[in-house]
Each structure stands twice: as C-alpha cells, then as structure tokens.
Amino acid sequence: MGKMSKKGIFFTFLAITIMAIFLLVFTPQADISLQRNTQAIAARIGAMDNYVNTLENDYFETVLRASTHKAVLSLIYYMNSTGSYIPNFDASFSEVITTGNINGVAIDSITGKKIMENNTLTDWSNKIIEVSKDTLNVNTTITIINVSASQSKPWNIDSRLSLNFTVHSNVAEWKKNAIITTTTGIEGLHDPYYLVNTNKLYTNQIKKSTVEFNQWNIAKAREHLRNGTYIHWENSDAPSFLMRFTNTITNSSCCGIESLANPNKIVPSDQKESYADYLFWTHKFANNCTQLYNITGLWDEFRGFKLDFEHVTRYNISSQDAVRNC
Numbered sequence: 001m002g003k004m005s006k007k008g009i010f011f012t013f014l015a016i017t018i019m020a021i022f023l024l025v026f027t028p029q030a031d032i033s034l035q036r037n038t039q040a041i042a043a044r045i046g047a048m049d050n051y052v053n054t055l056e057n058d059y060f061e062t063v064l065r066a067s068t069h070k071a072v073l074s075l076i077y078y079m080n081s082t083g084s085y086i087p088n089f090d091a092s093f094s095e096v097i098t099t100g101n102i103n104g105v106a107i108d109s110i111t112g113k114k115i116m117e118n119n120t121l122t123d124w125s126n127k128i129i130e131v132s133k134d135t136l137n138v139n140t141t142i143t144i145i146n147v148s149a150s151q152s153k154p155w156n157i158d159s160r161l162s163l164n165f166t167v168h169s170n171v172a173e174w175k176k177n178a179i180i181t182t183t184t185g186i187e188g189l190h191d192p193y194y195l196v197n198t199n200k201l202y203t204n205q206i207k208k209s210t211v212e213f214n215q216w217n218i219a220k221a222r223e224h225l226r227n228g229t230y231i232h233w234e235n236s237d238a239p240s241f242l243m244r245f246t247n248t249i250t251n252s253s254c255c256g257i258e259s260l261a262n263p264n265k266i267v268p269s270d271q272k273e274s275y276a277d278y279l280f281w282t283h284k285f286a287n288n289c290t291q292l293y294n295i296t297g298l299w300d301e302f303r304g305f306k307l308d309f310e311h312v313t314r315y316n317i318s319s320q321d322a323v324r325n326c
Contacts, residue, residue: 051136052167052174055128060161063124065182068149068159070115071097072189075245077111078102079192080200085247093149097121121147121161138169151240151255154232155208157184186241191259193244197281202265204228206241206257216316218297224315225260225302232257233314238278249278263304270304272325276311284308289326297321 074096075086086092096107100116100123108114125142132140145162152158161180166173186206194204209229211220224231232238236256239249261280263269272289273280285292285308292306295317299305307315312322 048136048138048167048169048172048174051132051138052176055140055165055167056176056178056180059128060163060178060180061182063121064147064159064161064180065184067097067119067121067124068157068182068184070119072149072157072184072186074107074111074113074115075102076190076192076195077113077115078107079245080190080195081111083196083199085192085196086245089242089245090148094147097147098144132167136169138167140168141166149242151242151252154240154255154257155186155206157186157242158182159184189241191241191244191277193239193247193277193281196247198266202262204259206230213314216314218295218315218317218321221260221295221315221317222298222301225262225298225305228259228262230257230259238276249282260305263302268304273306274308274311275305276307279308290324292325293317293322294325295321296323 071093075089075092079086092102096102096116098121100106100108100120102110106116108117121144125144128142129140132138143164145164147159147161149157149159159182162178163180164175164177166175168174187208189206191204191206194202205228207227207229209224209231211224211231213233223229233256235253236258237251238256238258240252240255241257243249243252259277261275261277263271263275271280272286272292273283274285274292279285291308293309293312295302295305295307295312297317297320306325307317307322
C-alpha cells in the first residue's frame with residue numbers, strides 16, 4: 001500500500017507538470033494569435049477609412065471638375081452643331097454630365113466629338129466601384145442625387161454634386177451623404193453667344209484682359225479689340241458666361257463679362273450698333289444713333305467700330321478719338 005501511494009503521488013505530480021507545460025507552451029500562442037487578428041482587423045478598417053475619406057475629399061472633387069469641363073465643352077460644340085441656344089441650361093448640363101445625353105440622345109453623336117464617352121459621372125462611378133472591388137475587395141455603391149453649375153465669380157464655374165455612397169467590407173460598413181463642390185475656369189472656352197449669332201462664322205475664346213479698370217486708353221482698347229479679350233466691370237450690365245448659353249442677355253453684377261465685336265469679322269462691318277458684344281446682337285442702340293460714337297481713333301484698323309457713351313467713358317476714350325454717329 002505504501003508503494004502504491006508513492007506511485008499515485010508520482011503520477012499525480014507528473015500529470016500536474018505536464019499540464020503546466022501545456023499551459024506555458026500553448027496559452028501565449030493563443031494570445032499572440034488573437035492579438036494578430038485584432039491588429040489585422042484594425043489595419044483593414046484603417047485602410048477602408050482612408051479609402052472613404054479619399055473618395056469624399058479628393059477623388060469625387062477631381063472627377064466633378066474634369067466632368068464639368070467636358071460637359072460645358074460638349075454643350076458649346078452642341079450649340080455650334082445645332083446653331084441654336086439651349087432652352088434650359090441647368091437641365092441640359094445635369095443630363096450631359098450624368099449620362100452623356102441631351103434630350104435622351106448621346107451628345108457625342110450630335111457633335112461628332114468623343115468628349116463625354118466614358119467621362120460622365122456615371123462612368124466614373126462605375127470605374128470606382130470596379131477598382132475598389134478588384135484592389136480592396138470592398139463593395140461600393142454610389143447614388144447621384146443632383147448636380148448643378150452656377151457662377152459666383154466672372155471667370156469660374158462653380159459645380160455642385162450631391163450624392164450618397166456606401167462602402168461595405170467583411171469587417172465594417174460606411175454610409176455617407178456628401179456634397180462635393182469644385183471650381184472650373186472658363187478661359188480657353190469658346191463663347192457660345194458668338195457662335196450662334198454669327199452662324200459659326202465668328203468664334204471667340206474667353207481670355208481675360210489684364211488691363212486694370214483705371215488704365216484704359218485708346219491704345220489698350222485697340223489691343224483689347226484685336227485680341228478678342230474679355231473684361232468684367234464692377235456692377236456690370238453684361239451677362240455671365242453661363243447666361244450666354246441660353247441667350248439670357250441681362251445684367252449679372254457678380255459675373256458679367258464682355259468683349260468687343262470686331263467689325264472686320266462681321267457682315268456688314270459698319271452697323272448702327274454699339275460693338276460691345278452683348279449690345280451689338282441685342283440691337284439696343286439700332287434706333288438711337290445719337291447715343292453712338294464712331295471710334296475714329298481705331299478706324300484705321302477697325303473701320304465702322306462704334307460704342308455707346310457708357311463704354312466710351314469706361315474705356316477712357318477721348319473726344320478726339322470719338323465722334324458722334326449722328
């Protein structure tokens with residue numbers, strides 16, 4: 001019995017020792033495995049969070065800016081092709097930038113220019129969805145609610161995109177309602193007002209004059225006319241760039257821009273009009289020649305060129321270079 005008791009004690013001690021070894025060997029490994037899984041999940045969530053922030057604060061803005069430029073350019077070519085104004089700029093812009101269509105027809109098929117093909121907001125949304133699935137293994141859904149364009153400054157277009165998007169992975173889900181805004185410059189774009197009014201015979205690209213409002217004289221007016229540059233006067237009576245798409249020729253105090261119509265590019269060149277562009281084609285002074293002045297100081301190069309009294313004053317043209325028309 002004594003020997004049996006000793007054997008029992010020995011085996012009991014051996015069992016405890018083995019259990020201790022198991023605990024020492026395997027328990028830390030389980031902790032390390034759990035820690036590694038936690039770190040992996042945290043890293044995945046961090047990567048997804050960066051992706052969501054990049055979409056909202058960078059990528060959508062870049063896409064909106066590029067698509068705005070292409071949509072506006074397409075609308076200019078559309079007006080050039082049809083020879084007519086756009087009845088509703090807001091509706092047409094939204095349709096073109098979102099789907100590439102105008103009145104349900106692909107605008108590229110009308111203009112003959114592949115501008116909106118694969119470049120609409122819908123196209124870019126699909127590219128984002130595809131790339132995020134292939135590279136990050138996440139499901140992205142994007143719903144465009146509204147997109148619009150307006151102007152608060154004379155030389156830029158402000159575009160605004162409202163959308164919802166969801167990013168779903170195997171570890172988390174993000175749902176966002178976002179308002180994306182961006183600014184696109186208008187310099188280099190053709191003025192649609194010239195295209196329609198001259199049946200495409202006279203084109204003029206937007207280029208801002210560098211002359212300050214108090215530095216004008218007859219020599220600088222000559223360069224302004226020769227180069228077809230544009231100016232924004234404070235409290236201007238001229239229309240903005242976007243207003244020219246719809247022939248809305250009323251004053252835009254914030255954003256009105258104007259150029260001078262070149263008589264050498266107009267038939268007939270000598271007309272009883274003020275050659276400030278928005279006044280020339282609205283015929284505001286056609287029956288009021290007493291308010292017009294022949295700018296004879298420019299007639300050696302631009303014969304027939306005339307301005308109304310307000311513009312004679314603004315361009316600081318002296319009486320020796322301006323003679324009453326009648």
